[in-house]
Amino acid sequence: MALPSAPRSPGRLVAVQPMRRKRCAACRRGPLSLLVLEDGAPRCLDCADLGHLVFLPRGDTALTRRSREESGLSVVVVRFNRRGSRYERQGVLVEEAALVRAEQRCLADAEARRRRRARDARRRLVEDERFKAAFAAEIRRLFPGCPDGRALAIAGHASVRGSGRVGRSAAGRALSEGAVTSAVVAGVRHADTPYDRLLMSGVPRWEARRRIAPAVESVLLAWREAGEGVG
Template sequence: MATMVPPPPRTGPLVVQPLKRRHCGECGAGPLALLVLEEGAPRCLDCADLGHLVFLPRGDTALTRRSREESGLSAVVVRFNRRQSRYERQGVLVEEAALARAEERCLADAEARRRRRLRDARRRAAEDVRFTEAFARNIRRLFPGCPADRAHAIAAHASVRGSGRVGRSAAGRALSEAAVVSAVRAAVRHTETPYDQLLMSGVARHEARRRIASAVEATLAGWREGGPTGEGDPAGESGSTGEDGAGAE
């Protein structure tokens, strides 16, 4: 029978997952799924006084660490990798009661993490609401003619967390006038002019912006002055400017 490659020395019991069929050199049991090498001969877990332990596969670092902390006796399980010519860790053997206690600790931690995530989510949601309201107030300050619901919609769109939009830029978080105006101009461009239709029809972005620029500025001017342009659909004079500009090309 070929001699097994001895695993590297380490403190504490070391258990091997054999690659070939092995039988216990003491009681003859086998083939063995797990064995201990004693003086070069395989021993089953019962003969090695490890038969009362249960196997915990690798993968959950916290559970493994806590299981070994809770267990008075534990063993590392390894298997030889022929391609790498080395033993690799597969898991641990621990006392069953220790594993149960470790699982309870991990579940408690998971519940604590879940509650913390909920608290953080509620806190971020409250922060987002406050920021959106502040952004909307600044829109109304700069554009008093912009309807309140429209200002809130623009603010909510511009300040979505993780969106990368202007409301989440450094200037946006500081509520700078340039950022607020930029958000309002973008909203007017997309929702109150034929800009999107121009893009869909194949017009280049810069050309599409040029065509609707006068309509955008007319709407912004009306909102700044608090005039009727901001209260309804800017499809009047400013809208006809955009349409004429598009038709002139």
Template sequence: MDLVAPVVVEPLKRRRCSECHRGPLERMILEFNAPVCLDCADLGHLVFLPRGDTALTRRAREGSALWAVVVRHNRRRTRYERQGLLVEEAALAAAERACLADAEARARRRARDAERRAVLDAEVTTALRAEILRLFPSCPADRAGEIAAHASAKGSGRVGRTAAGRSLDRDAVTAAVRAGVRHVDTPYDTLLMQGVPRHQARTRVAPAIEAVLRAWRGDGGDARG
């Protein structure tokens, strides 16, 4: 089956997400002619790889289960021009390891690692990880840490940066865990790459997500609680 990569737009005008109303958006997708931020579009876990390094781009794209094309409109030429890709961080890291002879790729990896360390709020992340493990005691500790780190990145507007997330609201923490399970433990990303609309893909993977959450709760309770 041919893959259908999502198209992400870098808007020229200030736009806000039609779902969460966050903005202005650096990058967005358009659904029914309405702007949707990358987190609401389930692309927020991807990292940006600018165009220019053909080998690195090819390897990162081939290694990423979910990737998207980033474009920007050129008013002078009246056309959209490709700016790069959004790819999975693990795929980008693997591609950079394959391109270690490229000094620029090594520098880019170091810069990205430094940026990631700078945006993580250790206190928020630690508290969120502890609450995840309290609500889901059978969740693997490393997964709880990954989910907490992603949800609490500074400036992201994700669950860990909202008032509900910082107060460790049960529903907000569960939403962060559910999002992590969706990308790692279900074929959700594959469905998106096959052209399945986002809302349909979410419906199809919902039973699998709830099964994982029930297992992580360890008591057979309602994972939505």
């Protein structure tokens, strides 16, 4: 069975992974895992003067691109897809030394990315700590009687990055009074009332909130009034 018409790739050499067992038309070695078509006849890589190249499978775009940049000679490897009636790229053949250099470049980039991620993580940690402190300070300004530890705990819970909580909202990041108060209400609701136990016992959320509303307001009032007359 003849091979399908060889794909054309202007300015690029092409090797084929044959679907059927093929032998080299020159040296008769086979079956060939890779071949090059010359005048319609299959040639092994050695007879096509490509035997010194190594195969790099597709999948790593950066490594493939850099291997071809480093290699003085490269060959696109394709295989015929019967279902799609077309040749599909499987990888490239490149010089072994070029592949080694490309791998070193990719490793250097991976290390650079690791260091950048570490720097970014440290920067986010500092930013988060500053924001938590600012949020806690705003809590203490609005509720002077709130203990420092509680203010920090409420601020930390409300401002966890990626949590979707009120502290990460636009209003929360702007330290608006409404957002800060909402965070304090939530903190009081869970820590100073039987709200969680009511939910666990099957009481609907809206009903549980109604029942504990006086207790929440009592705590908030006490924390607000603690600062009256000071100064």
